Amino acid sequence: MSEWYTNEGKDSDVVLSTKACIVRNIKGYNFMPRLDDKECQSLLDTVDKEIDKNVYSGGNAADFDKNTVLKLTRLQILGREANQMANPDRKAFYYNDDVSVSIAVGSGEHLTVKAMAAGHDISVYKQAEKVALDLESKFDIAFSDTYGFLTSSVSLAGTGLKILYTVSLPAISKTEGGIAALKQRVGQYEWMIYPFAERGEISDSDVYIIASVNTLGVTEDELLKRGEMLISDVIKAERALRDEIAGNKKDQSQDVYGRSYGTLRYANMISRSEALQALGWLRLYHEYDDTGDIKISWNTINKLTMDILWEPEAPSVKSSQSIASQRFRAQGIRKILKGAD
Structure with missing residues (x-):
């Protein structure tokens, strides 16, 4: 199994990875929190029939053996510490050869498409969009002319798109007031920044997630443009402080x-x-x-x-x-x- 994150990535001195997530829900099914087990199984079966098994491996999460869970956790499909494996009989995960593109069923929303790349690489959006469009052609997707794509999570309603940059910021973290100033800057873009781990053994890793917030009333192009401007600012700030620390x-x-x-x-x-x-x-x-x-x-x-x-x-x-x-x-x-x- 390939390790997508070991590829050469742009701006990899600061940006560890770029991820695009697109969520969709299928008409005729309740949102996941209200879906009973019988309906959930019907959803899993319906989606499974339309997954191209020549492109994607995987299936029902309950059928994954221990080694598969360990690999998919490390390759960032099952969430940190495999937290997406809760209630595995109500979820399915499909992934391509290098595990850079995946489709999750029942993980928050009915369908979650995720594309990932090492370093700073916003082309992940196009990869995720291509898969999402293919799914939209196969299913009757919940959509409103007023609100856009309908989701159980209010923050995802509209485009259903979320962009996340994982960044390592040792210089900003070691500078007094550095993270506080960065949080203020990120907020000006109407994005958010939070530690990779809020507590526990790796809470002092100096690694942060920079993520988009709301999609309602914001077009995909606007969200992407704002994110690219923001991440460029972050890269510039981190490198400037590294110069200062290394020089002084x-x-x-x-x-x-x-x-x-x-x-x-x-x-x-x-x-x-x-x-x-x-x-x-x-x-x-x-x-x-x-x-x-x-x-x-x-x-x-x-x-x-x-x-x-x-x-x-x-x-x-x-x-x-x-x-x-x-x-x-x-x-x-x-x-x-x-x-x-």
Whole structure:
């Protein structure tokens, strides 16, 4: 199974991924919260008949084995820590060969099309739109001339489109008042920004989600244009602060950069938090390292970051921080970095 997020991506020093989600509902069925089990099974069967099995793998989530759940969690189909696997008998997931395009049935709305790409790549919208148009040709979609596409979530009514950029912002995060100022800036675009994880072991990852908010009364073109202007601002701001930190604190930054690489390359045990903090320093100073001692690509930095962010859920926080888990994580990181040398 391919790992779409390991591809070369534009602006990947700041933007980890770009995602476009388009939701649709089918006439004749209640919205998901009001759909009983019999109706839900009918919905799943109806959609399954129209899915091109030559293009998409997958099916009813209840039929996924443990390895499939782990892979699809890491490849960002089933939500963080597989949270979309709640009530698996009421959901289905279909995905293409590289898992960059997927169709979820019963996950929030009747149909959720998702297209994902590494780095800054708004072409994911066109990919998602193509799949959505194909589904619209096969089903009688709930639509209002006044409100646009009808959804159970008010924030998605209208176009049914949501754009999300996952960004790593170590310089802004380490600057006093940096995130607060950024939140204000994002709000001016009528978008939102929130931490990748609000709490828990990776809450200090310096990784954030920048997402569109409402679609009612906003055209797709307006939403996309606003998002592209915003993400360009964020990239510019993060890079400017990296320049400032690397310039004003070169010796300290270079020292922490080397120590961070050493921790990742040679540690026998490492927590998710410690690994992400080290990767944040690699990201911040990577472009400024002129020693030639550390050979690591943006692709490797991004793969490690994504692997740890989307690490499948451990049975408990305690077990995710256990000696065995930390050893296994460190071993995986060492293997990747050894191959990158």
